[in-house]
Amino acid sequence: MSVWQLCPNIHGVTAIRGCNQTEPKAVSEPPPASRSRPRVSPQLNRWSRARSIRSGRKLDRPVPRTQTLESSPATPPPPSHAFSPPLDPDYADAIDGDAESTASKTIYIVSDGTGWTAEHCVNAALGQFDYCLVDHGCPVNTHLFSGIDDAEKLLEIIRQAAKEGALLVYTLADPSMASSANQACKLWGVPSTDVLGPITDAIASHLGVSPSGLPRGALGRSFRLSDDYFRRIEAVEFTIKQDDGASPGNLDKADIVLTGVSRTGKTPLSIYLAQKGYKVANVPLVMGVQIPSTLFQVDQKKVFGLTINPVVLQSIRRARAKTMGLTPESRTNYFDMDYVRGELEFAGRLFAQNPSWPVIDVTEKAIEETAAVVLRLYHDKKHKCTMPRISKRY
């Protein structure tokens, strides 16, 4: 998550990013993003055909791009704020036409709430383009604007997005804000996607009630100190206190117990699960160090073993050693391959002796992937469902 040092000063942006900006007339036309890319790659063609079929879109009828991407109505109600300023002339000055196909592409994320949901979705969607992001010459910059609660700020941002040829991704609970965004994007040719609109509509229809239209944290949308709130805070605090084998006497109070050698990701996984409301304890396995007997006394259904490929573990430990400022003198065996293998074998023998513990290989898994596996197994053991599921009541 490298914080990008730029501010909206358009000259700074063009100068430093060297990416092409839209010409005035191009603002209501497809932005440079679409101009600077290869016409239509056969791959993209095939893929979008698949998507079209899936979405039931008529293939013969190409829809204008903003409409294609815009998930809100084609003909929206007029914005309650009758305020849609033209592009300032000086924007044109800041714009130079040179197109670099590998120039950074920009995504603006706008929300009248925290913006975390939209950010989360953009991150997830960008995961589909891993293969062509910064390491592969197609860097993407995102700018998250949260708490955008008046139309003027909103329009200023959309105008900036038009200048940068950015994609706009938004979650705007306030209907008038949402329709302003929709109209401004159409007016200025900014491709946009409403992240929560469709799902909110679906739920409204499903429940047979209307959404409140209040952004998170808005007056009138009261934040309740629910049991859930306290449970999650308690889970986080419990998990912090239990971290790295602290007070093994409390293992019985944990919902989930993780065990594995150093750098199998026990701590970040514990915290991730804690934020979902699970009390997690983790027990480090270190060769030659006594394992707390309580690990074998607690309900064995809640114990999970973590393992990892030795080569990957070695590289992670080497990186860790660097950040810890370990010198070759100090505990070199920490990332010595024989030691790494030995410790993993030591853990492997323990896991073999405790067949009821699921053993999860975290190699090449992100924290949230491992968390998904743990919780699937956890709920499956607990509820013996035909299909593992995590169920909640709201």
Add this chain to the structure above:
Amino acid sequence: MSVWQLCPNIHGVTAIRGCNQTEPKAVSEPPPASRSRPRVSPQLNRWSRARSIRSGRKLDRPVPRTQTLESSPATPPPPSHAFSPPLDPDYADAIDGDAESTASKTIYIVSDGTGWTAEHCVNAALGQFDYCLVDHGCPVNTHLFSGIDDAEKLLEIIRQAAKEGALLVYTLADPSMASSANQACKLWGVPSTDVLGPITDAIASHLGVSPSGLPRGALGRSFRLSDDYFRRIEAVEFTIKQDDGASPGNLDKADIVLTGVSRTGKTPLSIYLAQKGYKVANVPLVMGVQIPSTLFQVDQKKVFGLTINPVVLQSIRRARAKTMGLTPESRTNYFDMDYVRGELEFAGRLFAQNPSWPVIDVTEKAIEETAAVVLRLYHDKKHKCTMPRISKRY
């Protein structure tokens, strides 16, 4: 996040949930699967169904309701937000004055990856219905199915959703799985929303490249041990070690320093920020306890004060005292109103003496709301933008 004890057995569900799922009319459309079950074995039936869906064989009449809710580009959903849907007939029947009006509504969340993105979106969207959820007689049950990577499992879940009259929310990176879901939902009249499809489309057009179509954690989609990965793990570990004023000598190593009295949410906020990659230290303010001098020596731009309404704080502390098993004898003043007010005034005086610290009132704020405010101020101070923004490079 109360884990709901039920498993998919439909009779168990109706028995315990006491809603009218068993009446065919209460189910949007009795799925053919259940109709044909007497003749064909469910397993066999599953296979043929899976085959027909995979083969993309023409399926009978599309269900308008599904199309309305399907967030496909060609069929935009009804106007976002400013939308008060008619009660669908089945639901109307259910709410004819009788007890059924409190029947739970069910949302199935399906993903070929972790499912966290879809879950996050459902949570966020449900926030728009706070006013009518469990406390107000309109409970919603969600079931998250993650790692659904073959069409058979997928169709089994969709059929179950049809039986329960559930809404299906999915993220399926694999185009063939996504089209199976879309067609099965149409066939069986299950209202559905594709959470990431539209935004993935938008980004694909914006970048001019195709998405990989690989779910998170799928073979071939390599998880890279990026700097970001290590930074976030380091941030979480740092933050845990610094929690609750531990080693104030390290405040200079933190990106963000939080200070406030007990139960202003310093710890969960710190952890939330840490998971976003920020090293956070928090310094508790306790009346009569020496404040570490380092708090005043570190870069003051990174220090944030937290405050809260005394009445709310008292109720939080009372709840806390209960979970800690505090008896009236032990430190009663912890949630004694005079003490609470006194401690908040003590903190207030400190904040007044350090005007460069922004003071955030966390009353009625969820952790992520406070986090949004902190990060907005943090990046604003750092980059002096015309509009506070959080920028990243991918």
